């Protein structure tokens with residue numbers, strides 16, 4: 001018991017000096033199993049518990065103070081890069097949206113200092129925690145909201161285990177990104193133990209074209225993210241062939257997401273309430289993760305390959321879905337008569353984007369919105385049109401994009417319903433180089449053109465390739481992480 005706690009303390013303690021490092025927990029050694037904790041804890045009951053990886057999201061370090069694990073969360077505006085060049089203003093914690101992942105052990109006493117650096121009041125809710133009501137974070141009923149510049153210290157003992165999360169209890173702040181994973185490891189390792197354990201937070205945002213701020217009232221969600229990234233910028237889940245794998249999905253948004261894993265059959269082993277008994281485990285390949293729910297699934301990765309993991313709602317497999325997108329997809333017909341270029345592209349200098357006079361020019365009303373859409377027909381871009389559009393968007397990073405003529409039949413225009421995929425996907429979107437990272441090593445060339453929205457890969461790798469990816473990841477760790485936006489300034 002003590003050894004196990006010491007391990008996590010030591011591991012996380014190192015993280016205190018690496019607050020910005022996204023990969024707090026190093027990859028397992030090439031010849032080891034999991035985190036190789038057997039050697040560190042002498043085979044105790046927790047010996048087979050591995051730390052949870054949350055790709056693209058850092059872990060929150062902690063210190064020990066006054067008999068508790070002490071964490072520090074700062075609620076603040078953040079810039080999040082969904083895909084290269086798409087930087088949006090969200091609200092989150094400690095520079096990240098979703099906020100950093102917290103990992104604790106069942107039985108721990110924890111203290112969480114929450115500072116509010118937002119321009120308005122907030123309150124922190126510990127979702128599903130069985131704790132005293134004055135620690136619950138319900139604004140107005142269990143505590144006063146934390147004012148801007150204010151602080152609230154939460155402290156409680158945790159007797160639960162499972163996949164939990166924390167979030168602002170101000171509804172619209174939730175839709176600005178304010179959620180984070182809170183993993184409670186069990187006193188005794190789950191049976192069977194896993195070799196790899198991942199958590200993915202599902203979020204959605206409605207963002208007008210060329211507007212960097214989500215409209216939290218709009219329900220036409222056009223940016224769908226895994227851990228704050230949309231495909232192809234999501235970081236693949238790297239596992240070894242025949243590893244036992246746990247995926248933990250957490251959903252906080254306005255939609256339920258049916259998450260589908262290719263090539264494998266899994267069992268649902270837990271919910272937002274904790275571990276489920278084995279008698280409830282039936283075979284599945286899709287799990288519906290409802291709003292405010294979590295789902296743990298487990299399987300043996302016995303099928304080698306680069307397998308897609310994605311939400312199966314068709315509209316959640318796209319980026320920047322919008323029926324009016326200005327010059328990006330339409331060289332003409334994209335702008336209403338009598339308005340300027342900026343208004344036509346949704347860049348507003350005065351007034352509200354959804355006001356009576358501006359709404360139509362931005363192509364959106366307040367709600368479902370199709371009533372305000374401009375009457376433009378869909379149509380695939382020819383290669384020259386794509387070229388023209390890209391070259392006329394100096395702020396858009398397009399170096400490294402792969403362009404080719406869309407594959408379209410000669411008589412395509414005579415087929416009712418055309419175009420569908422030729423409109424959304426294809427020629428302008430492949431950006432393998434722009435999203436290059438160790439975890440993408442060896443993927444099929446051009447793969448990125450077909451990854452959008454809530455999509456990532458489960459890469460089930462044979463030993464050679466697995467070791468190669470892990471070596472590359474080790475090398476990358478020594479390089480400084482670029483800040484969102486910094487690498488895009490030299491364009492234009």
Ligand SMILES: [Cu+2]
Nearest residue numbers: 257311313316
């Ligand atoms: Cu979905």
